[in-house]
Amino acid sequence: MITIENLSFAYPGGDFRLTIPSLVLEPGEKVAVVGPSGTGKTTLLNLIAGITVPQSGSVRLGDQTVSQMNDAARRALRAAKIGFVFQDFALLDYLSARENILFPYRIAAGAKIDAAARTRAAQLAASCGLEGKLERRPGALSQGEQQRVALCRALVMQPDLVLADEATGNLDPANKTAILDLLFARTAEQGATLLAVTHDHELLPRFDRVIDFSTFRQAQEGAV
Amino acid sequence: MNALFLALAYLRYHWARSAVLVLVAALILSVPIISQVLLNGSQTALTERAEQTPLVLGRRGSQLDLAMNALYFSDDRASPVTMADADVIWDTGLGLPIPLNTAFETNGARIVGTSIEYFEFRGLEVSEGRQIALLGEALLGAATAERLGLGPGDTVISAPQNLFDLDGVYPLELNIVGVLAPTGTPDDEAVFVDIKTSWVIAGIGHGHDGVLAAGATSGDIVASAAIVEFNRITEENIDSFHFHGATADYPVSAILLVPNDDRAATILRGRYLDPENPVQIIVPRDVIGELVGRIFRIKSLLDAVTLIVGGAALAAVGLAVFLSYRLRAREMQTAFKIGARRGMILRLIAAETAILLCLAGVIALAITLAVQTNGTAIVAWLLAT
Incomplete structure (x- = not known):
């Protein structure tokens, strides 16, 4: 469960301020975040992941209070419990698809690429339709395939929470649906919570809940 | 180990850039040594033969x-x-x-x-x-x-x-x-x-x-x-x-x-x-002695030039590495977001630099050994032309 209480964050020297008195995401819940640009959707993901730290309030992931952890602990938490899917895939061009999927193991403290990790990566790749393409580098993959690799990378450490920041924003309609299907299916398999920022209103009916930042923030701020 | 793997993968993928950096570094390392070897060989060859010729x-x-x-x-x-x-x-x-x-x-x-x-x-x-x-x-x-x-x-x-x-x-x-x-x-x-x-x-x-x-x-x-x-x-x-x-x-x-x-x-x-x-x-000893003296005065100048050029080349290599990391800012940001431990980026940079310098060192050593092994022949050829 992700619990946010009395959260307040502002960028230094900027007018922008994000205030969330209360927000709870249940385990396994699929939540979409929509709203105009500049309303703090990505900032919310960063605060939940501990990439940025709120000036006040708390963010809890399960029984761990992210906002009170030190930098090393937040990094370890991200590596172990949070999977990220980016709009531009953010794959490393010099690594094969397989090595991109295993990348979190290489950079996380205490993680080790063993036979189990390799098997899991291969199974994930197979479930995302990447058989026979694991030795290819990103440059030799289509955009849809690249996002599938990015999705596998987000899930390979079996996270409790998957944060998708406009994960389908660069894809054509066919791939958009396919990736979202995979995202839903794989997170459901793992029982992971999915929090996805999206501009695509056609996809919203598929989520359990939609947070519209254009009204949500006003309502939240009004509640303060 | 992971940093080494990632560094090797990156250098192999960008092999042309890596090769240029390695060659430049190898030349920076080997040129002063080669010039020293050749100058010492020249001095010995020149003076020995001059000493033997009254x-x-x-x-x-x-x-x-x-x-x-x-x-x-x-x-x-x-x-x-x-x-x-x-x-x-x-x-x-x-x-x-x-x-x-x-x-x-x-x-x-x-x-x-x-x-x-x-x-x-x-x-x-x-x-x-x-x-x-x-x-x-x-x-x-x-x-x-x-x-x-x-x-x-x-x-x-x-x-x-x-x-x-x-x-x-x-x-x-x-x-x-x-x-x-x-x-x-x-x-x-x-x-x-x-x-x-x-x-x-x-x-x-x-x-x-x-x-x-x-x-x-x-x-x-x-x-x-x-x-x-x-x-x-x-x-x-x-x-x-x-x-x-x-x-x-x-x-x-x-x-x-x-x-x-x-x-x-x-x-x-x-x-x-x-x-x-x-x-x-x-008296060959006097004539060659004067020449050797001049050579070593010129060598001091060459050493200074080598130092300046080497420094400039090293700065260029450093700039290339720095720009390469600027270009890889997105990669570093991704690594940070998905939980890269502190120091991983530094280890990655250190591993890449170490690999480049090791390769450059090996090439510089090979060049130096080749020059040293054939030093006598090279000096004889230089003196005869």
Whole structure:
């Protein structure tokens, strides 16, 4: 469960301020975040992941209070419990698809690429339709395939929470649906919570809940 | 280990950029070492041979050119002196004159016409075949024999001085009778012949078929355009070879002087001090000593230049690495977002830098070893050109 209480964050020297008195995401819940640009959707993901730290309030992931952890602990938490899917895939061009999927193991403290990790990566790749393409580098993959690799990378450490920041924003309609299907299916398999920022209103009916930042923030701020 | 894996993968993928960085770093590392090795080798080669050569007589002019020509058979040849100058020394009884005629080449090697005393003076020994004894015979230096793949029984042809001079010297085919043992000196690069053979190459001496007209007596010498001049000296035609003019007028490039003692050396030098005398005697040790001094003054300048250029090149390499990381900011950001531990990025940079420097070090070491192994040959070649 992700619990946010009395959260307040502002960028230094900027007018922008994000205030969330209360927000709870249940385990396994699929939540979409929509709203105009500049309303703090990505900032919310960063605060939940501990990439940025709120000036006040708390963010809890399960029984761990992210906002009170030190930098090393937040990094370890991200590596172990949070999977990220980016709009531009953010794959490393010099690594094969397989090595991109295993990348979190290489950079996380205490993680080790063993036979189990390799098997899991291969199974994930197979479930995302990447058989026979694991030795290819990103440059030799289509955009849809690249996002599938990015999705596998987000899930390979079996996270409790998957944060998708406009994960389908660069894809054509066919791939958009396919990736979202995979995202839903794989997170459901793992029982992971999915929090996805999206501009695509056609996809919203598929989520359990939609947070519209254009009204949500006003309502939240009004509640303060 | 993971940093090393990622660094290797990145460097392999961007192999062209990595190769350029490695080569630049290797050159920065190896150039000062190579220059030091070559300079030390040059100093040793120059001074050793100069120390072993007491005096050199030659045409007045550049003392350095004379020393370089007489000691290292370089291309810088002054106008020749004559055998009369050697005779003068001989007549004084103060020392032994050893004539050198280095006017000709064959297959990129200097033909050195000299007397038999030269081999004893330099301590040269025949390792294969025998010493030269007859006109037209040649003895190869070890390096030249190896380079040309020639030995006793083979022949080499002297190169014409000027291809376009139809009236010039004809090439002479020389009979190789032996190969000298290697000494690590310019003698290894030379082709030795008797001084008289060098005069045959110069066209002063020659051999040809009969010049008597039909029915003429032996006193009636008649020559015509039909005369065949021999371009190889054989047992059959050696008796027909003869020289024109007085031996005293025959040219020699320089004369090595081996004085009987220090007193004789001083007297000989004193006799050639007059600046009006077209002939001079030099002390190679002094001439080369001055050259070495200059070289090392220049080396200090070169060291400073190398330091500046090396610093600039290192800065360029550093900038390239820095820009590369700026370009990879997105990658670093991704790594940070998905939980890269603190120091992972630094380890990645360190691993890449270490791999590049290690490869550069290996290449620099290989270049340095290659130069060091072949240092003597390179120095000999540098001194001869």
